Amino acid sequence: ETGVTQTPRHLVMGMTNKKSLKCEQHLGHNAMYWYKQSAKKPLELMFVYNFKEQTENNSVPSRFSPECPNSSHLFLHLHTLQPEDSALYLCASSNEGLAGGQETQYFGPGTRLLVL
Amino acid sequence: DQQVKQNSPSLSVQEGRISILNCDYTNSMFDYFLWYKKYPAEGPTFLISISSIKDKNEDGRFTVFLNKSAKHLSLHIVPSQPGDSAVYFCAASGDTTSGTYKYIFGTGTRLKVLA
Numbered sequence: 507e508t509g510v511t512q513t514p515r516h517l518v519m520g521m522t523n524k525k526s527l528k529c530e531q532h533l534g535h536n537a538m539y540w541y542k543q544s545a546k547k548p549l550e551l552m553f554v555y556n557f558k559e560q561t562e563n564n565s566v567p568s569r570f571s572p573e574c575p576n577s578s579h580l581f582l583h584l585h586t587l588q589p590e591d592s593a594l595y596l597c598a599s600s601n602e603g604l605a606g607g608q609e610t611q612y613f614g615p616g617t618r619l620l621v622l
Numbered sequence: 623d624q625q626v627k628q629n630s631p632s633l634s635v636q637e638g639r640i641s642i643l644n645c646d647y648t649n650s651m652f653d654y655f656l657w658y659k660k661y662p663a664e665g666p667t668f669l670i671s672i673s674s675i676k677d678k679n680e681d682g683r684f685t686v687f688l689n690k691s692a693k694h695l696s697l698h699i700v701p702s703q704p705g706d707s708a709v710y711f712c713a714a715s716g717d718t719t720s721g722t723y724k725y726i727f728g729t730g731t732r733l734k735v736l737a
Contacts, residue, residue, distance in 0.1 A: 515663075548730075613667070
């Protein structure tokens with residue numbers, strides 16, 4: 507397996523459910539990211555992890571809870587979501603900090619989430 | 623307030639002609655710019671980047687131009703091919719006031735290359 511993988515690719519959940527999104531990167535990177543893409547909006551950065559430590563929380567509601575057990579895996583735990591949370595959730599990875607900020611992020615295919 | 627803007631939501635170009643996608647930014651701290659291509663049901667794929675110390679970067683059919691004084695960059699695809707039909711996102715980074723190098727994305731331009 508190469509690149510950045512995400513599972514599941516599609517998820518439908520009710521507002522009272524608890525689910526988790528998984529991301530795995532096989533690129534040897536040290537930083538991982540969660541983004542949200544809603545229709546007709548730019549990609550919005552949600553969380554950044556660098557060497558397993560969370561370095562950015564972009565004012566994301568607490569119903570989204572990230573977890574980064576190691577530099578290759580990233581989870582996004584979801585609970586009591588709202589219909590407006592329906593979106594494409596993208597994971598990315600990069601080598602943060604090694605090129606003075608000019609590192610390229612590589613994205614996974616995303617999880618299409620629908621909250622009913 | 624959007625710091626990175628792609629004012630054309632869509633663009634149609636004839637196969638073999640040049641496609642020009644535009645992006646404007648407002649933050650003068652940005653020093654690294656990227657273009658990503660996204661097909662339906664896939665994540666964005668890195669296409670080409672440019673550092674603010676350059677004004678042009680070329681990779682095969684793709685060339686990115688940066689005009690720092692105008693805070694404008696453009697992606698040229700020549701010749702355009704039907705497989706280039708996708709949504710193209712511009713991204714910028716370099717503002718470290720928050721402590722990390724965040725990417726700020728535009729809303730994307732949907733390119734359709736007509737055969």
